[in-house]
Amino acid sequence: MEGPNEDFKGFEDGFTGFPKHLPDDCVEYCLYVISSKLKSPKDILGQLEAVKKEALKLTDSLLKEYIWQRESFKLDLKSGKGKMYLYGLTNYGDSVEDEWLIVYILRELSNRFPQLWIKVVDTDGEFLLVEAANALPRWLTPEIADNRIWIHNNALRIIPLSADSHSGPKTAPAPRALKLEEAHDAITSTPDSLIRSPLIEEEAFYRLRNYPAQINTTLHHAVILMPRKLAYVLHARPVSIAPAVEAFYLRDPIALKTLQRKDSDLIFPIRDLVAVSTRFTKVLYAQLKSQQFSTPIAWVDTLSKVDTVEGTGTLGPKRYDMLEMGMKVTSGFEMLFADPKYGDNRTVREAKILLEDLATDDSLALPTDEEIAGWKEGSREDDESWMDINFVDFERELDGEGKQKSSTPAVFGPEPPSGFGDAKTQADLRKMVERFESFLNDEDAGIDGAEMDDMDIDDDDDDDSEDIDDDSEDEDKDVSFDEKEFARMMREMMGMPSEEPDEVVDSPSASATAPTSKGHRIEEIKSSDEGDGADGASEMREVMEKLEAELNEAGALNLDPTPSKLSALKGKAKAEKSSKDGDLDDESDGEEIDIDFNLAKNLLESFKAQAGAAGPGSNLLGLMGMRLPRDEGDSESTTQYK
Incomplete structure (x- = not known):
């Protein structure tokens, strides 16, 4: 049995360690x-x-x-x-x-x-x-x-x-x-x-640019309804709101099972709700506010009563929003304390200790309404307008027209209020657009945004450029129709060897026998087989001749047909159609040429076989200016082909 490869030197000879990568975020x-x-x-x-x-x-x-x-x-x-x-x-x-x-x-x-x-x-x-x-x-x-x-x-x-x-x-x-x-x-x-x-x-x-004043502007206070027991924990450990919101925001079906218990089995029973001003960051509040959340079993009755009794009053919608936010925060804490992956979080451990002390120490009691009213936050509630964005102004900022006002009159009623809810967000967006425009306007920038060296620019002249007509020198080669490329992909789709200009034989005999519009590669292969004198040359020639005859008969090689060939093909198509459908309509006489059924079918079958990916069929149709939609069903596609 062979031993280990002696050429493998493992981590020797200049190994400086594996590349270091920081975790995400x-x-x-x-x-x-x-x-x-x-x-x-x-x-x-x-x-x-x-x-x-x-x-x-x-x-x-x-x-x-x-x-x-x-x-x-x-x-x-x-x-x-x-x-x-x-x-x-x-x-x-x-x-x-x-x-x-x-x-x-x-x-x-x-x-x-x-x-x-x-x-x-x-x-x-x-x-x-x-x-x-x-x-x-x-x-x-x-x-x-x-x-x-x-x-x-x-x-x-x-x-x-x-x-x-x-x-x-x-x-x-x-x-x-x-x-x-x-x-x-x-x-x-x-x-x-x-x-x-x-x-x-x-x-x-x-x-x-706005620090340190910006530190306080990142905070948001909101009054929400929550169990008194949770208010006690949040007052003692305000920073515990962050892992609770994250547990709510990243919840999964396993975590949601915790909320399917009865009210008496929850850590924070919904028996005594109090209104408390809670401190968030704007990111945390937005994560909580934007989430669609199915009401847990224990909260169904409480929410339904508020909606029924006060839903039509002045304070109804406001109280419902307070209760809904409290439901989300409470559910987040329930999932946070039940999930073992947060067991190493210091803030979570401290909050759990508070609950344990509350249950075992008789000297500790839940705060009264008077004590809650005397807390520092009191009933502070910040404006939520920073969450509002006028999307008309948003599109205007993306277009680099933030300082301009739209002169178009409102068609569907009054124009919405202009501006962003948060001036900093608008300034950051404007700066991002300015940087992006600066990059796009840099004519010397490469694909990575850096300037390109002169050596990176390919200035080699093509030997065949002298044969290009003066009228087509300024033509955009990326979007123009290339007849040679069309012919090459046509042969590739038909299963024939592709024709390359560099492979054309320059000898007089080759140029005399190789037509420019059809059969060029086939004649070249046949002539090379005759010169080699191999045993299988005659068999190969016979196969190629049959293939060429079938393709000529079907008209697949007539990529540049002459008027005589057009009329012949037209007569043949009319004869075939008459034999199948009866008399030919007089209106078809003015058509230049009928569509070859077999060729069209092969093109569509080739496009269908790509299953939406790139391939010769889509490339060929693209050169002809045709863009077909993706095939969504075999039944419909088959009907079209038939």
Whole structure:
């Protein structure tokens, strides 16, 4: 038995490890202290501890009421390859605002510690460069951007190509991604060579223009009806609303089984409902509000009573909305506490401890109505207009006409209110459209958005270009009808060898026997068989002659018929039709040529066999300007063919 392949060297010879990929919807940040004055590990450790303490103070002051979508900003001390640094990884879920809030915190820390150099990436890589794509220099491509982008002193710094060779030979550096050690060496040895561009910074940090005021604008307060027991938990742990909404938003049939129990078996029985102002983020509230949700068994009677008694009154619809939102929040908490996958969530564990203490400690009691009225939130309820978007203005923004007003009068009544419910959303959309238009208007941009080198442009002249008429020089070859291509695909569909111009024999004998309109490839094969003198040549010629005779008889090779052939084919078609249907109508005499039934059937059968995919049939019909719909049923298609 043979042994293992000795040529396989496994993970030896230059193996640098598997490529690292972050999980989806995650942002990773590393904070390094890089300074020639701080060389001892003790000094660096002390500086990192100071950064960590300052980060806690900063988040406490900025994020007192903030609710993270999934995970919060955090810093842990780590060491690797002889370097100590602070590391963090946050899963921001569907809330992109969480990611940019982290970028803002990192910028503030870099402004307070001059020796701090920060690297931040997400699932897409250097996402700051993605934001500033229109302002980047030509050489800075995604392939070489790793470890070149740093935040320092509240600014964006880029390590140039000229810094790549400071530790190696004094030669022109080849564009490549930097290793982390090389980036640190470049920062330490040549800090003045790093690039700082105000234009790039403005684009990269555009979403931070309204911070820190934007932190509070991302929150939304709404008064909802919920069980008193749940109000107690939410008041003690307001951040628990985030995992509860996620459990509701990502529910599955297994999770819904928890809601099919009787009211007495639920964690939060629907017996004593109270109106409580609840704090959400706008993302969480939108996820909750937009969901269509079937009423659980325990809530059916309660909702039906409100709808029946007060549905027609002034407060009826409002109270129903409050109760419906409370039903969704309560159902989310029921599914959250019953699902074991949330068992490791710290917020969920703390909320469960509150319920356990409430059940075992007699000194604890549910809050009274007076206590609920005295809570900080009180009855605060924010306007929901930020969820409203005028789709006329939305289309106008997408068309790049956001500042223009439509002059077209309203046909179906008064024009809806103009503008967006959220000015920030409108500004972000307008910025996105501007960037997209800038990319489309860049004539030098390639498929990846980068400029194309001269060497990438194919300027080779075709040898056959001299034979093209002057009248067709400006013709669009992508949409024009190519007779040669038509003939090639016709032969391919018929199962014949394709005819290539480069394969045409230039000898006088070949040119004399090869007609330009039909049978060219067949005659060439026959002549080559005669010259070879092989044993099977005569049999091959016989087969090809029969095939050519059948195709000529059917008229399949008459791709460029002369008037005499047209009349012959027309007479033959009329004779066949008369033998089957009787007398021929006089109206058909004025037709130029009848449709060949067999050819049309073969074309349609070929198109049908493609099953919607690309193939010779659809390509052939496309060259003739015909676009057939996809075949949706055999019965209908068969009827058409017959």
